[in-house]
Amino acid sequence: MNAGEKIVVLNVDDLEAQRYVKTRDLNAAGFAVIEAQTGAEALRMIEQHKPPVVLLDVQLPDISGFEVCAFIKTKWPEVMVLQTSATFTETEDRVSGLNAGADSYLVQPAEPVELAAAINALLRVRRSEDALRSLNATLDKQVRERTEELEQANRKLRQEVTQRQKVESELLQAQKMEAVGQLTGGLAHDFNNLLTAVVGNLDLIRARATEPRITRLAENAFKAAERGSKLTAQLLAFSRTQKLATESVDLNRLILDAFELLNQSLGASITIKTELDARTPFVVADHNQLEVSLLNLAINARDAMPDGGTLTITTGCDDPDNRRVMLSVTDTGTGMPPDVIARAFDPFFTTKPAGRGTGLGLSQVYGLVRQMGGDVDIKSEVGKGTSVRLSLRRSIASTETTAEAQAAAENGHAERILVVDDDHDVRGLMTSFLSEIGYVVHEADHGNAALAMQTTVNPQLMIIDFSMPGTNGAEVVKAARAVQPSLPVLFVSGYADSAALEAAMGSAPFLRKPFRPAELASAVRSALDADSSDDL
Structure with missing residues (x-):
């Protein structure tokens, strides 16, 4: 209700004289009064005007005041009811009225000031109840909002938890892969050296054999050796240590x-x-x-x-x-x-x-x-x-960017090659094959021997294993290039960790063991024909 507006009171009484007196006294006390003579009329007036207070006589011609009061409190519980009667004045009458839902009971006739005071008292109760209802509504809203905030926070927490579990699972998987990679990496080097000698020699036997039976046996052994090579590659691939040809x-x-x-x-x-x-x-x-x-x-x-x-x-x-x-x-x-x-x-x-x-x-x-x-x-x-x-x-290229496999390389033209590898069989295979196709080949089984031989051989290409006892291949090449700054180099290795190889070798040419003789020939020719060598 706006400030300055009169408070509306519904005065319900079937006796005109009594109704008139109550209306007069209420008007004098500053209230705006509307009237009803029957219970039914009273209910219609409440529906239409929603008065904050109803002054309700107990004895009505159609419905008793007790029944009207009970209906009001059922449908409009915020409406305050002051029940009045000049006839039903006993204690049990007042109890019946209060039990029907009346907020107060006043015996008529009452002094005007008493009537006004009783209504003002009900209005104070009404304001307190309104304040409580407003507070409850505010609290309900706050509870709903807070509940929604908590539900959202829980959803996010279940998600930030799900994501953490995923990351932890991926980390655990990566650690497992790393552990297996470390386990297999050392074995792979020796195994690839062995396969290089097996594959290379079988390939040469297969190419040179004249007897069909020998050719067939060499072919079968060669295929088995190649399967061993692929098995090594697969074993290293899941540990993420072997560089892929993407x-x-x-x-x-x-x-x-x-x-x-x-x-x-x-x-x-x-x-x-x-x-x-x-x-x-x-x-x-x-x-x-x-x-x-x-x-x-x-x-x-x-x-x-x-x-x-x-x-x-x-x-x-x-x-x-x-x-x-x-x-x-x-x-x-x-x-x-x-x-x-x-x-x-x-x-x-x-x-x-x-x-x-x-x-x-x-x-x-x-x-x-x-x-x-x-x-x-x-x-x-x-x-x-x-x-x-x-x-x-997704690839940004619309077609394959890698060219088809290169044809077999040209034969050598007596270029001087220094082969450095601690594995006797692999070193022997490379030396024998490169000599056969026209190169002048010198060999050394470790880095210091290669550096000592360099000054007399003056090689045009160094083929060197990366992983050797003592000084590794990258360190040997640095020392060799101190003497021959433009010395071309071809690294060969069965070592598993491609990242470590790249960190040590830079962009120098690299041939992974096991390799076939034709692949070695192609890599040697490419290294010799390059305009300049890459720095380590």
Whole structure:
């Protein structure tokens, strides 16, 4: 109610004389009065005017004042009711009125000042109740707002927690990979030296043999040795220590080209479906290793479908900005429970029976994809199959940027080459082969011997192993270039950690063990024909 406005009081009484006296006294006390003669009329007036106080006589012609009071308090509990009566004046009458919901009971006739005081007292109660209702409404609003704030905070907390768990999981996985990488790195160097000698000599035997049986045996042994080489590369790949030959790869073309191989590998009980988006951008990847990853995923899916099923390979853009490209391999197999999903990328973890799996398949895929700047995710449900999704970096090139493999290099022209390698078999293979194709070759089994030989040989190229006892290859080259600043260098190594190699060698040419003689010839020719050598 606005300041200055009179407070409206509804005066309900069927006797005109009594109603007149009460209205007169209320007007004199400063109230605005409206009147009703019956209970029904009183209820209509309240509905229309919403008076803060009703002066209600108990005895009415249609409805008793007690019933009218009870109805008012049910429908408009904020309306204050002052019940009056000149007839029902006993204690039980007052109790009945109060029990019906009246806020006060006044016996008539009453003095004008008493009537005004009783109404003012009710108005004070009304204002207090209004204030309480307003306070309750404010508190309810604040509680709702605070509850919503807490719910939002809890949602964010559950998210900032989910993200932390994801980061911690990724960190744990990276630590596992690093540990396996450290375990295999040292072994890889010696193993690659061994394979270099085996592959190189078998390749030479295969090329020079005249008897078909010897050629066939050499071919079989050569293929086995190459598989050993690929196994080493795969073992190192998931530990993220071997540098990948990344290029711009047409993902859809890679899948189509590999389709026949997948068909043969999975068998007749597996149906292969492809859902390849023609708009799929090229990706940054090592073509060969990505193909191996696809084959690994397909074989894993096959093993999860012992009674046959469907393998679906899907490609498409992985985000609205086309910065990521998705490759997913989905099967209809047995699926995996959450505890298996959590360990699926762990090196050597497998649920297959003994002798049926190494546990390196998914680990290799994980390591390769992460090394290529992508990510891997598994969704699986027991009895409903598994989907492994690779998220790969989009290539900015629209066509493949790497040229086709170079043809075999030209033979040498008596250039002087100094071969430095502590492994007798590898050193002997390189020396023998390079001599055969026209180079003058000198050899040393360690760095100090090479530096001592340099002044008399005056080599036009140094081929040097990176990892040797004592002084490593990079340190030997620095000392050699102090004597011959423009000396071309070709590094060879079976060492696992590509990052360490690059940090030590800079942009110098590098040939990874094991290599074939033709690859050695090509690398030597390229190093000799270069206009100038790169600084370490």
